Amino acid sequence: MERRSDCPLNCFLELLGDKWTLLILRDVLFFGKRHFSEFLASRESIATNILSDRLSSLVENGFLVKAPDAFNKQRNNYLPTKKAEGLKPVLMAIADWTIAHEEGVMDIRKG
Amino acid sequence: MERRSDCPLNCFLELLGDKWTLLILRDVLFFGKRHFSEFLASRESIATNILSDRLSSLVENGFLVKAPDAFNKQRNNYLPTKKAEGLKPVLMAIADWTIAHEEGVMDIRKG
Numbered sequence A, B: 001m002e003r004r005s006d007c008p009l010n011c012f013l014e015l016l017g018d019k020w021t022l023l024i025l026r027d028v029l030f031f032g033k034r035h036f037s038e039f040l041a042s043r044e045s046i047a048t049n050i051l052s053d054r055l056s057s058l059v060e061n062g063f064l065v066k067a068p069d070a071f072n073k074q075r076n077n078y079l080p081t082k083k084a085e086g087l088k089p090v091l092m093a094i095a096d097w098t099i100a101h102e103e104g105v106m107d108i109r110k111g
Helices: A008-016 A021-030 A036-040 A048-060 A088-101 B008-016 B021-030 B036-040 B048-060 B088-101
Strands: A064-068 A076-080 B064-068 B076-080
Touching (some): A008 B021, A008 B088, A036 A048, B008 B021, B036 B048, B048 B076
């Protein structure tokens, strides 16, 4: 697929610019979630069809690797790649900004 | 409007999670763009109706202030607030990630 431009921010938005994808990566990177039902249980109440779609995109774009669970072969785990791990500083910068500028958000820095 | 959760990342995505809004803020914060026709001219070719919609949201949510141009009263300028200025580290973290992990993007660090 041809990109709209070669701007790094644009590239990021073409890959991850929506209201849901980064929440799945948050769950994987910071909360250790690994499978479909765990993502589905997050507080933002993602719909199953959106979750399926975003997980497929994340695998296709090299953020997650899908692998059968060692203890339950019926179940797949989604494991983060280095490319996904590299997003941690982005997610922390976003959290810093939101805590500084928006009311009523959880201050994760305070634990 | 009630938020999906009080997670800071979720709040950010509810405000800015789409494929276009951060490009407008990029144009304002890093390229000094101020009015509609300048945003419209950016390489990603935003559609006029999307641009209008996103500018209204950015004003409504306190990222931009709309003010008549001093030299042309017919024309409005969009000026960044402190809340918008605070996003610069987020946009830089995004650029760092993309330059490190994606092929074919402009390395803005090299100027």
